[in-house]
Amino acid sequence: MTRIRLIRLMGATGTGKTGAALALAEAFGGAVVNVDSRQVYAGLAVLTAQPTASEQARCPHALYGDTPLSEPVAAGDFARRARVAVADFAAQGYLPLLVGGTGLYFRAIAGGLAPIPPVPAAVRQDMRRQWDSLGPAAMHARLTAVDPDSAAKIAPNDRQRVTRALEVLTATGKPLSCWHREPDPEAPDYDSLTLGLGLPLADLVPRLAARIEAMVAAGAVEEVRRALETYAETVPGLSGIGGPELIGFLTGRLDLEAAKAAWLANTRAYAKRQMTWFRKEPDIQWFAPGEHQAMFEVVRAWLDRSAA
RNA sequence: GCCGAGGUAGCUCAGUCGGUAGAGCAGGGGACUGAAAAUCCCCGUGUCGGCAGUUCAAUUCUGUCCCUCGGCA
Numbered sequence: 154m155t156r157i158r159l160i161r162l163m164g165a166t167g168t169g170k171t172g173a174a175l176a177l178a179e180a181f182g183g184a185v186v187n188v189d190s191r192q193v194y195a196g197l198a199v200l201t202a203q204p205t206a207s208e209q210a211r212c213p214h215a216l217y218g219d220t221p222l223s224e225p226v227a228a229g230d231f232a233r234r235a236r237v238a239v240a241d242f243a244a245q246g247y248l249p250l251l252v253g254g255t256g257l258y259f260r261a262i263a264g265g266l267a268p269i270p271p272v273p274a275a276v277r278q279d280m281r282r283q284w285d286s287l288g289p290a291a292m293h294a295r296l297t298a299v300d301p302d303s304a305a306k307i308a309p310n311d312r313q314r315v316t317r318a319l320e321v322l323t324a325t326g327k328p329l330s331c332w333h334r335e336p337d338p339e340a341p342d343y344d345s346l347t348l349g350l351g352l353p354l355a356d357l358v359p360r361l362a363a364r365i366e367a368m369v370a371a372g373a374v375e376e377v378r379r380a381l382e383t384y385a386e387t388v389p390g391l392s393g394i395g396g397p398e399l400i401g402f403l404t405g406r407l408d409l410e411a412a413k414a415a416w417l418a419n420t421r422a423y424a425k426r427q428m429t430w431f432r433k434e435p436d437i438q439w440f441a442p443g444e445h446q447a448m449f450e451v452v453r454a455w456l457d458r459s460a461a
Numbered sequence: 462g463c464c465g466a467g468g469u470a471g472c473u474c475a476g477u478c479g480g481u482a483g484a485g486c487a488g489g490g491g492a493c494u495g496a497a498a499a500u501c502c503c504c505g506u507g508u509c510g511g512c513a514g515u516u517c518a519a520u521u522c523u524g525u526c527c528c529u530c531g532g533c534a
Contacts, residue, residue, distance in 0.1 A: 166498075191498050201498080227495035257497050266494050277496090313500045314493085321495095333494060393498040418487065423498050429491065 156344040159239060159249040160452065163188070163431055164350030165424040166254050167361045169442035171204050173350060174252040175211050176445045181452060184213035184242040186235055188253030188262065193220045193231070194390040196380050199373045201393060202364070213247060222380055222390025227271070232261035236341055251345075256430035264340025267332040272324040280316040280323070295319065302330035346455045348448060349437040354425060360442075361420050365413055368395070378403055394419045 160177065164170050174185050187193060191201040195218045198205075203217050215238035220226060235258070239249040251262065260266075284292050293309035296318055303318040318329040325332070377399040380391060386400050398416040401407035407415070431437065440448050 189498085190496090225496065228497075229495040231495085255497065257493075257495090257499095260494075269495070271495075308492090308501050311501045313496065317495080329494085337494095389496070392496080395498080419498080422488095425489085426491095426493095427498090430493075430497095 156342055157239060157243045157249065158344045158456075159243070159251060159346075161188075161259060161345050161347045162250060162252045162350070163256070163259060163347070163434065163437070164254065165357065165427040165431070166202070166420060167357060167364055167424065168350040168352065170252050170254070170350055171202070171208065172443075173348075173440075173445060173448065174250050175204075175208060177250055177448070177452065178212035178248075180449055181248050181456070182246070183250040184245075184247035185215070185250045185252050186238045186242065187214070187216035188235065188251050188255055188258045190226060190231070190255045190258060191390075191393040192217055192253070193226055194218065194222050194393075195220060196222055196383075197376055197390065197393070197396075199368050199371045199376050200395050200399070202368070213242060213245075215242070220390070222384050223388045225389045228257050228261045229266055229269075229271075231258055232266060233339075235262045236339070239341075239343075254427055256427065256434075259434075262341075263343060263345070264337045266337050267335050268337055268339075269321055269329075269332045270325060272320045276320050276324050277316070280320045281312075284312055284316050289315070292316070292319070300328035300330055303328060306330075346452065347434060347437045348451070349431055349434065349439045350442055351428065351431070351439050352441055354421070354428065357424055358417075358421055361424065362417055365395075365416055365420070369409075369413070374399055374402065374409075394423055 160183070162170055162174055162177070174183075177183050178185060185204070189201070191197070192203045193216055194201065198218055204214060209217065216231075216234060235251065239251070239262075242249045251259065253259070289309050289312070292315050293304060293307070296307070296315055297304040299322055300318055307314040307318060309315070321327070321329045321332060373395065377391070377396065381400070381403065384391065386397075391397075391400065395416050398407065398412045398419070401415075402409050402412035438451055
């Protein structure tokens with residue numbers, strides 16, 4: 154079996170990944186695989202900036218809007234689904250384009266996750282409950298006793314990581330730090346080109362503000378209102394940026410201007426975190442939004458080289 | 462106009478029984494192995510509303526003025 158050749162396109166929110174992906178797909182016979190933890194959810198197409206129906210009609214797309222808001226998505230599951238989509242597209246003769254803004258998922262897809270079996274929901278719930286009643290100091294001390302290597306790496310206040318480490322040990326009998334020394338046996342060996350879309354935060358912020366206005370105009374508020382008819386406010390799919398802010402507006406806790414201001418501030422902070430992550434991505438080649446021609450040249454050169 | 466409550470970090474506020482001040486949020490930087498649009502770590506000098514007075518020393522006490530918000534007119 155030959156190595157699957159694919160392009161990875163990453164960048165902070167609002168840098169024009171969707172448009173660039175379509176341009177690449179049309180120029181090189183590509184098919185798009187989502188690598189975004191929120192765009193997988195159904196029912197929030199506007200709020201999560203999924204490609205529109207007409208955009209998705211321009212080339213094959215996978216993993217967009219196919220998961221109910223009530224369902225948690227774990228990085229491992231996502232990676233497995235993405236690998237399947239990549240293999241399918243490649244088998245059909247398309248050039249797979251992994252496109253998105255979730256750094257962890259990019260890493261997980263290419264093989265960064267240890268083969269840890271799923272932790273039962275009951276164990277996770279129990280561990281979170283213990284955290285809430287015992288507090289960070291006690292829980293971190295407990296982790297230090299049973300898995301000192303993990304404890305040394307995890308900040309005491311980091312509820313998510315401390316409980317995760319304890320959950321894994323409880324569910325599997327093996328410390329998380331041991332698991333992390335094991336490679337992923339399912340890790341694919343892709344031949345990949347990594348492209349980044351970026352611009353300075355100060356230049357990105359006005360675009361993000363404009364995008365929020367556009368989302369509101371396109372019905373983001375109505376979308377959340379409809380989601381609340383079926384789902385609870387606390388459902389995983391509604392936890393993305395914009396969700397809590399618009400819920401605040403819909404329940405009268407915030408006026409629309411305040412909701413939009415918080416939404417923008419959170420989006421901005423998120424973009425900053427994404428940049429921090431992608432900045433150190435190895436072998437990434439950066440482009441400004443809309444710089445499609447320069448990107449095409451790099452892709453063309455890469456395709457020629459790997460074809461030879 | 463009168464009576465009350467306030468004017469302290471970009472915002473919301475705490476505090477100093479007189480020795481020039483600190484939280485949350487915002488902002489900046491960073492981390493990141495199954496919640497990742499998540500979670501966490503580091504970074505705080507600002508005429509403490511103006512002016513006078515008392516004092517070795519005032520953001521803190523006193524007087525006065527200005528402004529804001531309530532209530533009464």
